[in-house]
Amino acid sequence: MNRTRHHGPLIVGAGLAGLSAALEAAKAGAKVLVVTTEPLLNACSSAWAQGGMAAALTGQDSAALHAKDTEAAGAGLVEPVAAR
Structure with a gap:
């Protein structure tokens, strides 16, 4: 098992809200870690949300x-x- 130490925002999932937050944090200089089960834009449902x-x-x-x-x-x- 590989371990990674990260001292910044952690975004779980590839939804529009999380990716928007990641982009804003990165623009502010933060090192952002995004964790997804699939490659970005490959399995998100933001188009339907x-x-x-x-x-x-x-x-x-x-x-x-x-x-x-x-x-x-x-x-x-x-x-x-x-x-329901």
Whole structure:
């Protein structure tokens, strides 16, 4: 087993948020370590990501409506059970 000592930001995964943070940290002079299971841009889902979080905040809204919206936005890529 090889060991690496790193004294800077550690980004786990190749998502858009992590890679954006890595780029900003690098621009500020930090040595950034990015750990992914696949080569960068090879297996990330950023092209499909909607981002953000949603919550039912009024009596006219519900978690079921949010799940339905998530499925519709996924255009066939969202597993209904996972959305619920």
